[in-house]
Amino acid sequence: MPLKCPETISGGDPQMIQLIHVSKYYNRRAALADVTLDIEKGEFVLLMGPSGSGKSTLLRMLIGAEQPDDGHVFVQGKNVTKLKSSEIPYLRRKIGTVFQDFRLLPKKSVFDNVALPLLVQGASPVDIRRKVTEALRAVGVDHKRDQLPIGLSTGEQQRVCVARAIVNGPVVLLADEPTGNLDPGLTSEIMELFKLINARGTTVVVATHDPLVMAQVNRRVVKLDQGMLVPEQRVWA
Amino acid sequence: MGMRTVFYLLREAWANLRTNRTTTMVAILTTAFTLACVGIFLLLYVNLRAAAGWLQEDVKIMVYLDDRVSRESAAAIEQQLRSDHALASLLFISKEQALGEFKAQFPSESHLLEGLGQNPLPASFVVTLSPQYRAPDAVRRWAERVRTITGIAKVDYNQDWINALATFIRSIELIAIGVGVVLSVAAVTIIGNTIRLTLYARRDELAILRLIGATTTFIRVPYLLEGAVLGALGSAVSLIMLKIVYEVFRQQVRAMGRLAGLEQMVTFFSPQICLALIVVGMGLGCAGSFVSLRRFGEAKV
Numbered sequence: 001m002p003l004k005c006p007e008t009i010s011g012g013d014p015q016m017i018q019l020i021h022v023s024k025y026y027n028r029r030a031a032l033a034d035v036t037l038d039i040e041k042g043e044f045v046l047l048m049g050p051s052g053s054g055k056s057t058l059l060r061m062l063i064g065a066e067q068p069d070d071g072h073v074f075v076q077g078k079n080v081t082k083l084k085s086s087e088i089p090y091l092r093r094k095i096g097t098v099f100q101d102f103r104l105l106p107k108k109s110v111f112d113n114v115a116l117p118l119l120v121q122g123a124s125p126v127d128i129r130r131k132v133t134e135a136l137r138a139v140g141v142d143h144k145r146d147q148l149p150i151g152l153s154t155g156e157q158q159r160v161c162v163a164r165a166i167v168n169g170p171v172v173l174l175a176d177e178p179t180g181n182l183d184p185g186l187t188s189e190i191m192e193l194f195k196l197i198n199a200r201g202t203t204v205v206v207a208t209h210d211p212l213v214m215a216q217v218n219r220r221v222v223k224l225d226q227g228m229l230v231p232e233q234r235v236w237a
Numbered sequence: 238m239g240m241r242t243v244f245y246l247l248r249e250a251w252a253n254l255r256t257n258r259t260t261t262m263v264a265i266l267t268t269a270f271t272l273a274c275v276g277i278f279l280l281l282y283v284n285l286r287a288a289a290g291w292l293q294e295d296v297k298i299m300v301y302l303d304d305r306v307s308r309e310s311a312a313a314i315e316q317q318l319r320s321d322h323a324l325a326s327l328l329f330i331s332k333e334q335a336l337g338e339f340k341a342q343f344p345s346e347s348h349l350l351e352g353l354g355q356n357p358l359p360a361s362f363v364v365t366l367s368p369q370y371r372a373p374d375a376v377r378r379w380a381e382r383v384r385t386i387t388g389i390a391k392v393d394y395n396q397d398w399i400n401a402l403a404t405f406i407r408s409i410e411l412i413a414i415g416v417g418v419v420l421s422v423a424a425v426t427i428i429g430n431t432i433r434l435t436l437y438a439r440r441d442e443l444a445i446l447r448l449i450g451a452t453t454t455f456i457r458v459p460y461l462l463e464g465a466v467l468g469a470l471g472s473a474v475s476l477i478m479l480k481i482v483y484e485v486f487r488q489q490v491r492a493m494g495r496l497a498g499l500e501q502m503v504t505f506f507s508p509q510i511c512l513a514l515i516v517v518g519m520g521l522g523c524a525g526s527f528v529s530l531r532r533f534g535e536a537k538v
Contacts, residue, residue: 089447
């Protein structure tokens, strides 16, 4: 008899992220194969592995953009695989996302880009102004608030992207190859920023194939290879 | 959805229209031409329907009285007919009046009747039925019912003419509905394609919106509004085009002089119908947008 999985996990202090025997196949090729993984609240995890190892697929599952073929995914105790499509936007409001290609709106100012998640939630103009200013200050680009993304350096664009991801105080921050377009100096800056965000209590998951990032961060490393989890190694500073 | 969100969505819809000015103009004009074709048929339909209505009013039913019926019985029959709710008007023509009319209409033939010694023409009622009783079946049923009244010799009307008229009206209706449906689908497709172009151009933006937790409604509303504006403007422009064509037609008819009176008979849509057509345009625009949004899937993350 198949194991019936609940819609939520209650009781105690639930894990922030839980994957239970998760598999995903594309054209019969396993992008993820029987992955079971727990990430605690407030943890900083590096998801490492070469291109095509399943890192992005795993992150996309956490925001409900992909459904596993087998297994269950829980975020903050909620079974993402059982969410209705109308509930997914509300899950995403709790998760900040940062991408390699920044994904900023080119025709909107830095301020408007960062304000977008708040606007979507119907925040008041006063709240928007306050929170956007805080987020821009936190990432150090407050002085560029009225500029268009095209006028910013790549490092600044990534900072704006981080500001947008943290502006509504997410419980989890997911970053998919956030330093892929950055030089080592900027990589270091962005990773320091993630550490600061993590220090405030946000769970941070960074997917990367860059060994430099691993060396800089010195936190828990989860390795994926051809969709399978490699036994973990913990590196502490 | 709060007022702030509504303002944001309205601003976005307006920005979409402004950013894609050329596409917007092309969409409005193509929609206008398509809806103008619908409009021409609608205008033809309205005018032909009105003309058919006048023709139907002209359909008279003759109810002939038996020559043996007394004056009192004739009055009683008249009373009975007048109380019929199907009746719109009734005119009594006595034997003498019938003879007078015959003589007036055919003066050269009047000697034929004189030779008979007595007036052979019967007294009659000229009846017009109410509009809802002018369909061929209704007329036939009414005539059959009246025929059974004692004292009535014959009920006469031009059945072929009534049938032809009814078929003509039904044909106009069917053609108008057919053309209307086909061209409305065309309008929906045109607007839908315009919106799809916008959606395609903004697919990255839509993906970002999805990513940061925008609901389907939040994403769709600006595009539905855009479709509604395109539809409404297209409809308004088509009405302006039709009005110009209509006025030119009237002027041409007036200038010809031969069809005097026709220009007085043709009518344009009433303000209420114009408003309704703009609302229909809006609806078609929304439908076009909706179809495109459904097909496009609003850019998956």
